[in-house]
Amino acid sequence: MEDIKKGTTIQSLQIGMGIIESIAKQRKPLKFTEIQDLTQITKSNLYKYLNTFTQLGILYRSKETGEYVLGSKLIEYGMSAVDQENVTDRISPFLHEINEKSSSTVLFSRWTQNGPMIVKDINTNRGLNIGAQIGTILPINSASGKVFMAFMDEQIIHDWKKNEFKKSPNESVSQLEDECKIIQEKGIAFAREPLVSSVSSVSFPVFNYQKKLLGTVTVVGFSEIIPENENHDLSHYFIQISKEISGCFGYKT
Structure with a gap:
């Protein structure tokens, strides 16, 4: 019964939501390096997550500063x-x-x-x-x-x-x-x-x-x-x- 409640999860989705949660908690625009410090995700993987979220409108990246905030x-x-x-x-x-x-x-x-x-x-x-x-x-x-x-x-x-x-x-x-x-x-x-x-x-x-x-x-x-x-x-x-x-x-x- 406990196994049914836990169910099967998608780890990459959990990681992605963790990134969003980390950014949301800071309540301010964050640079790539700041997000990496918070999440401890490798640069290559973090870039893929951030790029995907930005394309989807889940995150917004300032063209001037390169900082990320929650998207529309x-x-x-x-x-x-x-x-x-x-x-x-x-x-x-x-x-x-x-x-x-x-x-x-x-x-x-x-x-x-x-x-x-x-x-x-x-x-x-x-x-x-x-x-x-x-x-x-x-x-x-x-x-x-x-x-x-x-x-x-x-x-x-x-x-x-x-x-x-x-x-x-x-x-x-x-x-x-x-x-x-x-x-x-x-x-x-x-x-x-x-x-x-x-x-x-x-x-x-x-x-x-x-x-x-x-x-x-x-x-x-x-x-x-x-x-x-x-x-x-x-x-x-x-x-x-x-x-x-x-x-x-x-x-x-």
Whole structure:
């Protein structure tokens, strides 16, 4: 009976998961030599493991420093296993309410290694093509991207910001940085969507009890019906419901 419980295992898989666990426990980017010191695996074998995990997206290797961190696939798996389902279940009633109130598409986005990714959408008007769907990575100059830039830990978004800024002229970078200060103060962001012309968006953060950003709720629709600033009645509603949603996760203003 004991032999059945133990079963047969795959040693290489156990070694591989041990490498991932070692990296995860350090909670910081690690160089190849640091990982080898932690795992005591030969250089040739360790390289094969790290190269495989990087190709699969389980690890991410910085092109500049060569350091390794947990990759986007692990984040996606983690969200699917526990956090995403819990968060999505809690906020879904709010998303439907916002959709009905605004008569516009409502998106919920989470952070991944590649940037903010849409993980939930509510769209009763399928005739409106907003140019985004579940799995879409949103750019930094989108309303959601601005919220992540304003509230996400700088160490986490550093590489993403750097890559996104390369696509923008210097004046756009300066404008985004100034705008982020206002977003931090007002708790709401606005944008003319870069993905589709004539479409605008407004986005607000969802925080947990530690005041860490869980994700963003974004309302997307035709520019003539989406607010351009916080003085609009609909913007007041968004700011208020933002507090209600975050309150579900223990956040207190």
